Amino acid sequence: MSDATETHCPYCALQCGMGLRPADGPVPVTVVERPAFPVNQGALCGKGASAAAVLAPGARLTSPLVRVDGELRPASWPQALDRIAAGLAGTAERYGRDAVGVFGGGGLTNEKAYALGKFARVVLGTSAIDYNGRFCMSSAAAGGIRAFGVDRGLPFPVADIPRAGCVILVGGNPAETMPPFVRYLRELKENGGRLIVVDPRRTRTAELADLHLAPRPGTDLALALGMLHLVVADGRTDEEFIAQRTTGWPETRDAAMAHWPEHVEAVTGVPLPQLREAVRLFCGAPTGMVLTARGPEQQAKGTDTVSAWINLCLATGNAGRPYAGYGCLTGQGNGQGGREHGQKADQLPGYRKLDDPAARAHVAAVWGVAPDSLPGPGRSAYELLESLGGEVRALLLMGSNPVVSAPSSTRIAERLGSLDFLAVSDVVLSETAELADVVLPVTQWAEETGTMTNLEGRVVLRRKAVDPPEGVRSDLEVLRALAERLGRPEGFPTEPEEVFEELRRASAGGAADYAGISYPRIAAEDGVFWPCPEPDHPGTPRLFLDRFATPDGRARFTAVQHRPAAEEPDTDYPLRLTTGRVLAQYQSGAQTRRVEALNQAAPGAFVELHPVLAERLGVREGDRVAVVSRRGRTVTPARLTAAIRPDTVFMPFHWPGEANANRHTNPALDPVSRMPEFKACAVRVEAAD
Ligand code: SF4
Structure with missing residues (x-):
């Protein structure tokens, strides 16, 4: 480990510790074990172990792309940024500030999530911001x-x-x-x-x-x-x-x-x-x-x-x-931190509520703006996506691939396609980036420093191990460059640690209090648990031992009643579909589908059927079958297993196009969390022909 940079996996919320050693060849680093990190103690899954493959220039974007005559073509950074600034400003001028939307991701570092929320509220002045973590936990x-x-x-x-x-x-x-x-x-x-x-x-x-x-x-x-x-x-x-x-x-x-x-x-x-x-x-x-x-x-x-x-x-x-x-x-790499620092529709940094006057005053003071200049709460992720092309006419999207990962994905692809202007910053040309007017190639995990908050609330430090290829910039540089073009250059540092120092002040006194956490401290302690209000506070690995975080210190029961799924099976759609993940792919697959070893292990979608159901339908192992719902149709091979209920079928959701499970998933929303109903909808299975 002595010559390896200590960092963390780019994928899930466990945020496994790993080391990166310099390597020759197109993949610039080799992933090695980091046994001292307590959460995974050196163990990595295949996704983490192969993560460096996406750093190779052939696997990722290395030039901005701008749509010309219907095609995405390479462009310079100034051209691409000018076009985005014009697209966002022009839309705001024509339709109002809330016609410009921002969509973030649960894989962004705390610094990026914080800067994106600030950019939306301070530079764009829009309430239309949410992130894909809404679909997670x-x-x-x-x-x-x-x-x-x-x-x-x-x-x-x-x-x-x-x-x-x-x-x-x-x-x-x-x-x-x-x-x-x-x-x-x-x-x-x-x-x-x-x-x-x-x-x-x-x-x-x-x-x-x-x-x-x-x-x-x-x-x-x-x-x-x-x-x-x-x-x-x-x-x-x-x-x-x-x-x-x-x-x-x-x-x-x-x-x-x-x-x-x-x-x-x-x-x-x-x-x-x-x-x-x-x-x-x-x-x-x-x-x-x-x-x-x-x-x-x-x-x-x-x-x-x-x-x-x-x-x-x-x-x-x-x-x-x-x-x-x-x-x-929690599922996504920074699903936890991503929901603490202000890229959620109703939140300000520190897990503060956007409609709380005291919270607005605190954060506005850190940002150097008037509290009443901050917009109010906006729409949740699905509602934001559903409003594209209608009330929201332009969108800046960072690190998310809703064409594959959103519910009723065919509908969402149509909404994205109906926008006046779409800009996407991502590491790879995802299915969503393919629809954009401008695509920005940005740095990824091993090429930048930043903090993540894992599923335990442990704030960890990802460290830069290698320079990005020429032509690639960080999301923080993108936000700074856009802020400059949109007339508010101050307040958008590009050094992650500088952003984190501001985040500490913005979060101070909030539920997710990071005020006592610093880069040197995380490095020395291998992560610090929030809340940590002071530099000499030990952090809080265990919450609620003395009192719960309610006004009276007591936990609150909530009386709840069972109710059926929003869409129950019927004669036309007699089966329940549930969705999930497989070992060798991650989320929308935008990164992992570009890793050869993972593709060999999990090359494509399938639908799992119980043998009793398969016999009734006349389906054999490997037959290509159509799954049909009220929202779409997919065609995949059948996989027969007695490990599933006979009244239920299962599809993993990592693949696009006619294999995309989210063509079926139901955007019926939870009234409190605004979570869509990914896990239960009604389908039928029939011969693919
Ligand atoms: Fe760990 Fe695998 Fe999750 Fe990476 S994807 S954090 S290696 S469990």
């Missing part, structure tokens, strides 16, 4: 804030997980999405702890479980209510904890008691003995954790579903003490 964030007063993915370090007595993992498959995390589940079992996995599919993660519950997609809320009903009926509630540290229990208890276990069995398809066994394991353990991922969160009732699982934790006294509690396995 926003329901968990909303549920966490509702119950605990603050949202931090995990309120404890991952190292606490093996010390729990029982862990319920709901709708997550870390064995494929973040394999180094699995060691914590294995250690849990080695320590005598129990693992319950809730997933409609018997995934690689479910294979590890002591108990696998396979509910119908979209019924996790009912499952949690059924468990709570049994907890109450069996007298297994923690009355002392409920009395001393919570509010809202009577209404929540009554709501759970209205959901009879027999009814829950009928709704979820989970046999009642399994439900009872889950309660026995969870309540029989000295401490319990519930971890959710996208399964329960990406629903039109995602926030209530998260609340139902939190209620189970609170009723059993499993919160606010060591080795117990609720947490969310």
Whole structure:
């Protein structure tokens, strides 16, 4: 490791530590282990281990592109930036400031997310900003804030997980999405702890479980209510904890008691003995954790579903003490930090609310503007995308690929295509960048320094290991250059550490307080947990031990009711489709589809069918079949497996075009988090011809 630069993986929220050694050839660095970083202790999955391949000039953009006569053609940086500035300013002049939109990404560093939010509010003066993290864990964030007063993915370090007595993992498959995390589940079992996995599919993660519950997609809320009903009926509630540290229990208890276990069995398809066994394991353990991922969160009732699982934790006294509690396995690399620093439609840095006068005054003072000059809250991600070509006429998009990753993706591609002006900054020519008027090639993880906040709330430092190729600039340089052209050059430094120093001041006093965190400190401590209000504060690996972050210090129960998915199966569309990821691809695949080793391991989309269903449909392994929904049609090979429910089919969502699972996904939105219902919609499967 001595000659290797210590940094972190470009992909998921585990933010595994890795080293980068200089190398000869088109790929300028070699990824090596970094055993000292505590989260992954040297382990990397195939995505992280092969990440350097995207640094090669042949795999990525190295020149700005400008659309001329309908074609994207190489252009100089001044030409490209002038065109963007003219496109954004012209639109604002013609239609008003809110006609200019900004769309960010959960993979951007904290510094970029902060600068992008500031750019939108201060330079463009628009309320129309949101980011793709809205599609990731926003329901968990909303549920966490509702119950605990603050949202931090995990309120404890991952190292606490093996010390729990029982862990319920709901709708997550870390064995494929973040394999180094699995060691914590294995250690849990080695320590005598129990693992319950809730997933409609018997995934690689479910294979590890002591108990696998396979509910119908979209019924996790009912499952949690059924468990709570049994907890109450069996007298297994923690009355002392409920009395001393919570509010809202009577209404929540009554709501759970209205959901009879027999009814829950009928709704979820989970046999009642399994439900009872889950309660026995969870309540029989000295401490319990519930971890959710996208399964329960990406629903039109995602926030209530998260609340139902939190209620189970609170009723059993499993919160606010060591080795117990609720947490969310955040997905994107900076899904956590990306939602703390102001690129979300309703937020200012420090996890402050944009409609809070005190928050506006604090941040406006740091930015040197009048509080009333800041726009108000804007639309959520899907609503912003849906308004393209209508109320929003021009868009600046950074580090996101909604043509593949947004729900009802055909519709979103049409909306993007109807814009007067689209500018995209990205590392590669993604499917969304292909639609742009201007594409800017920007630096990536190994070529720049910046901080990320992992799923534990640990702020880590990515370090520059190699110079970018000629023709590539950083997103911070892009924002500075655009701010100059749009008449506000001050306040947009291009050095990441300078941006971070301002972020510290802007976040000071907020829920996500970074004031005591600095680059030297992160480097010395291998990450610092927020909140960390002072330089001599130790950081906060475990939240809520003394009090919850609510005004009265108590956690809040929320009474919730089961309701069906927004789109239930019927005679035309008799099956449920659920979506997810595979081991060798990441999110929209914009980067990982350019890595040969990963493409060999996962070359394309497929649809998983239970053999019983396949026989009924006359489908054999490998047959090309059409999946048809109200929103689109896809054609992929069939993969037969008994690991999925016979009433459910599964598609991974990493591929574009006729293989794109998000052609089907339903943009019905959660009323609180505005999360679309990615995880449950109605489809039919038929012969491709
Ligand atoms: Fe990268 Fe996530 Fe794999 Fe770790 S688990 S190497 S962070 S993709």
